[in-house]
Amino acid sequence: MSPTSSAIDRREFLKGLAASGLVIAISTSGCRRLEDALRGAPRSTGEPFTPAAYVRLDDSGGVTVICHRSEMGQGIRTSIAMLVADELEADWSRVKVEQAPGDEETYGSQNTDGSRSIRDFYRPVREAGALARMMLETAAAARWKVPVGEVEARQHEVVHGPTGRKLAYGALVSAARSLAVPARETIRLKEPSQFRYIGKEIPIVDLFDMTTGRAQYGMDLRREGMLVAVIARPPVYGGTLASVDSAAAERVPGVERVVRMKEAPPPSAFTPLGGVAVLARNTWAAIQGRQRLTLKWNDGPHADYDSEKYRAELERTARRPGKVARRQGDAARALRRAAKRVQADYYIPHLGHAQMEPLAALAIFQNGKCDIWAPTQHPQAARDAVAQALEIPVENIRVDVTLLGGGFGRKSKPDFIVEAALLAKETGRPVKVVWTREDDVRHDYFHTVAAQHLEGGLDASGRVTGWLHRTVLPTIQATFAPDMLYQGDAELGQGVTDLPFDIPNLQAECGPAPARTRIGWYRSVINIPHAFAIGSFADELA
The missing domain is CATH 3.30.365.10 (Aldehyde oxidase/xanthine dehydrogenase, molybdopterin binding domain)
Structure with missing residues (x-):
């Protein structure tokens, strides 16, 4: 159960990724082959290169798009993949999507807010697909010893027009990796009339998992030995706990622990509101335990709010x-x-945001490191907030982004994730914090x-x-x-x-x-x- 994934060195991860095939790193300022970015090879513009998403072609011809933005029903995982696949002339059935973990240094800003993902990355992602397509075409032309103008990529193959010869993408990946990357101004993008996927009806990549119960949302998370936490928070913003009697709650079958959580005075930013957490072996027991708490509150500076x-x-x-x-x-x-x-x-x-899925997050704290799984719109904000709360380096925190059952901006605030991390550290057990719908409405931003x-x-x-x-x-x-x-x-x-x-x-x-x-x-x-x-x-x- 050790969260060993937190210890993976970023550069080693990227070197391993680069070694797995032809990998194009995507930035709003253009695209580069990942090996070039890792070597620090200079760019013609002299601008710093900050990659965000990645496209990988492996030797079998498989295409993997590593998506840096959160999926909450808007279809970003599918849209990014469609842009790549169209310009790459990829067979859609050979394309898969991986979700990037929270890591701003590796993936740039992952804040999925403001309807900016496609607006910012529409052209750069298309350029990545087109760049990979051109490199495959160049590799095929070299193999056949023909002018590159005589070859054309079509549906996961490169075709030599005059003879009809074909080479599958997988057979060209190794050679394409060693080629010079075309300059940005030479990249040929498709005309809209040539689009195969863009603007067409394509089922979202997660549809099968979503409709068969296989998809993992934050609320679906489970780990061996996990405790579920439901928290009684101050009913008034800025309130504090005067007293608690937890005897009745602790008698509920399944309840294992009751933990008092530190309150945060206004302005609280992303710090949790505090209160009393009931931890149990299942959600129902935790809810029943919370109902049996006897609580008295000091309502604080907003006691008279009407x-x-x-x-x-x-x-x-x-x-x-x-x-x-x-x-x-x-x-x-x-x-x-x-x-x-x-x-x-x-x-x-x-x-109120009232997104379909109420808030939930799971955390494991062990050996000074914290692994988190959560439906977050802003994984870096979550890492920063958890690092501050646990007083550990941000490098010791990993955030894996699940599917989000809606967000609308609420899930870019990581207070619920910090709650899970604090309780995981306190108990030494995996802890999933669950907000009920009532919690979600009452304690919203x-x-x-x-x-x-x-x-x-x-x-x-x-x-x-x-x-x-x-x-x-x-x-x-x-x-x-x-x-x-x-x-x-x-x-x-x-x-x-x-x-x-x-x-x-x-x-x-x-x-x-x-x-x-x-x-x-x-x-x-x-x-x-x-x-x-x-x-x-x-x-x-x-």
Whole structure:
């Protein structure tokens, strides 16, 4: 049960990978043969090379794509493989996908947030496939002693046009490995009319496993001797445990231990909330044990938090002048002189991520090293947070990424992973932390609540001449730093300061809003409240 995988040296791993066939390392700045990257061979551009994903062709002709981003239903494992296979002219049945473990030095940023994976890697991944295809074609031409222009890769073979001779990819891998890598500007990408897979309906690579119960999500994890932990967390953000009586919980069949966990005062960032963990031989026993805990809490600085009162506070603030975030022309004057003046107020409550799979993570701690399996969107953030919590080097932590049953940004926050690591160290046993659906909703990093006030002025012809937008919401930054009352530039840049309307007189303001819960990002982040208010108000003006 020793987590020996944590001790694998990164460079030795990459050298082993490079020795297994023709391996292309992919970066947003281009592609390189892995051997060249390991030797530190200079690039023509002089730029540092930071690989992210890898494509490997072995001597049998098999194609393996090592995917550096997390799969949570968006199909990234399939999409990356499709891009490679299309440009490589690979037989789709010969392509498989491996999931990269968390290792930013080897795989670059693995943060699967912001809808950036295809946007950032669409061309580089295609270039990797095309580069490998060109190297195979060059190897075949050399073998036949014919001009490379006479050969063409087609469905896992290279064909000599004039004679019809064919060579399978596997027969060419060894020779292709020794060839010079084509310069980026010479790489020939397919025209859209030539696409075999891109833009076509292709079943996702995990479909069979998903539909037959073989797929491994975080909630499916099992290890010999594993304990399941269910945690009673403070009911109010920033609360602490006053007392606990665990006698009844410890009498539940299957319960083996009750552990008090250290609380984290706000702003807690990715640190777990703390509380009392019930560890048992199965999930049901752990849940039943938690229900039998007798707990008393000190609710802390947010004891008086009431969502209706807080809403009223935000709405009052939105109707008062705030900090100016954007000024164009003279909005106040335009509104005073408008032939028609319209105003409206908009409110959005907190939103929970409520992804299909509640949070779960499994950890093993042994000999100063920690192995983790988790459905995480951001494995490097998990490694960093666990290293801080366990006070061990980040190199001693390995994070293997399972399939995610949805994410929407919640699973990029590693608090649940840190919980598993802390309990694994405390007990000396493999521990899987399980969040129930109730836990998932109650202790979320909520999408921010927001109140907004808008005013618009129209001239006699109905043209908008003045626009005032006041936005008040607790900032995501409040989860990470104290005294953060105003939205940051990035948040205001999601609809407010970048408003695309052609209005001569415009003013945008933001007001203060203290955070009373953990605030986190969610799909489209602050575009949600801003777009709702702006789009709705545009309809009102029309």
